[in-house]
Amino acid sequence: MKSFKQPFYGWWIVGAGGVVQWYTSVIFWRGFQAFVPPILETFGWSRGVTGAAISLQRGESGMISPFVGVILDKYGPRKAMAFGVLLTGGGFVYMSQMQSLWQFYIAIALLTLGMSFGTFIVFVATVANWFIRKRARALAVLMSFSAIGGITLPILVASIDTFGWREVMLACGIGFWLIGFPATLVMRRRPEDYGMLPDGETDDDGSVNGKTNRAGGIREQAITMRQAIKLRFFWQLAIVTSLGQLVSSTNLFHFAALLDYGMTAALAAAAAGAVAIGDLGGRAGIAVIGDRFDKRKMLTIAMIMQTVGVAGLAGINAEVLGVNLGLWPLPLFVVFFGLGFGSSIPLRLSILGDYFGRTSYGSIVGLTSSVNALFGAAGPALVGFIYDGTDSYRLGFTTLAVVLVISIPLALGLEPAGRVAAKARQLTRRTYRERNRFESLN
DSSP states (O other): OOOOOOOOHHHHHHHHHHHHHHHHHIIIITTHHHHHHHHHHHHOOOOHHHHHHHHHHHHHHHHHHHHHHHHHHHOHHHHHHHHHHHHHHHHHHHHHTTTTTHHHHHHHHOOOOHHHHSSSSHHHHHHHHSTTHHHHHHHHHHHHHHHHHHTTHHHHHHHHHHHHHHHHHHHHHHHEEEEEOOOOOOOOHHHHGGGGOOOGGGGGTTTTTTTTTTTEHHHHHHHHHHHHHHHHHHHHHHHHHHHHHHHHHGGHHHHHHHTTOOOOOHHHHHHHHHHHHHHHHHHHHHHHHHSSSSSSHHHHHHEEEEEEEEHHHHHHOOOEETTTTTTTHHHIIIIIIHHHHHHHHHHHHHHHHHHHHHHTTHHHHHHHHHHHHHHHHHHHEEEHHHHHSSOOHHHHHHHHHHHTTTHHHHHHHHOOOOHHHHHHHHHHHHHHHHHOOOOOOO
């Protein structure tokens, strides 16, 4: 009788992290836009100050991310994640009871700190430590759970309509604790610490730690964060992904914008939720082809699709040369924005792993997320304040579509991994020579 083969433990980490990613997407990354209209109706706050709070969340997240990466590289994921889960659940519970704007800002700050330690960076860094040859596949599967969360947006909208936003938000916070704390027990730092190798390989199949992996035919890089920040590639990739973050961070206003364009609440919720189907398709597609083709070219295609998608959102029921476009641009938004954004996430994370290796991966992802957050912080505030000035979301999203065009040639011009590795080695030799010269003079 054929014995049952246990799956590689790295996939359990992908699954546990994915469940938390899914739930976080349901209640915040994708779902928080469902809370915005009833909160604004309750308190009468302007879109600008509401968007500024989310911008604060992005900015604070950016400042925290590098520290999270360093802590993960040094101490591992379990303690960091437990702290983050505690704060995130508490942030939702606190927000469900808020009575004023300053309390809203405190709740956003709690969520920022909590999710920085308890969600995205923790899972990405941990999964990247457990996979090399199948890294793009593993990260794409992990990120696909977030897209699945977006599909549930209509259910969240219906729940808020039925039970009220305070009751639903309270339940969201308690639910985060119930899901997050058990997931922390699954997190483990590196496979080598438990007598395993990345990708589930054995000693007969290959080796790791910077040596050639014979099974995968790859060579893992070992570039530190100090080296990475001196390379043009790092900053060029950071700008490309940051421009995408500038646009994607405005999903807070997607549902409200669709309502503003004259769509019914049911159709707007269905459309905003349908973006997640394209998003899921993009992430799942990278899981299949991400390790087979040039990731730089695929990232370029992803940025083109995002540009078309946000232009589609800006064009719904717009008047162009005296012609009303009606709902014709809606499929462009639903399909291309979702596909482009979804595929770009695992691509940028796997590119960082392919180019820089596992040595300082958590720190490098944290620093990249910090740069992304600076751009992401501007998105909601920009769209919100433009709405306050024009009483329409259209100009804000049109502006974002124009800005996003810049990312296309930048993505296409990214250097190959071999050239970046050679430049990193040159930097190391130059630093070594300069240190020796300084010591000889003293």
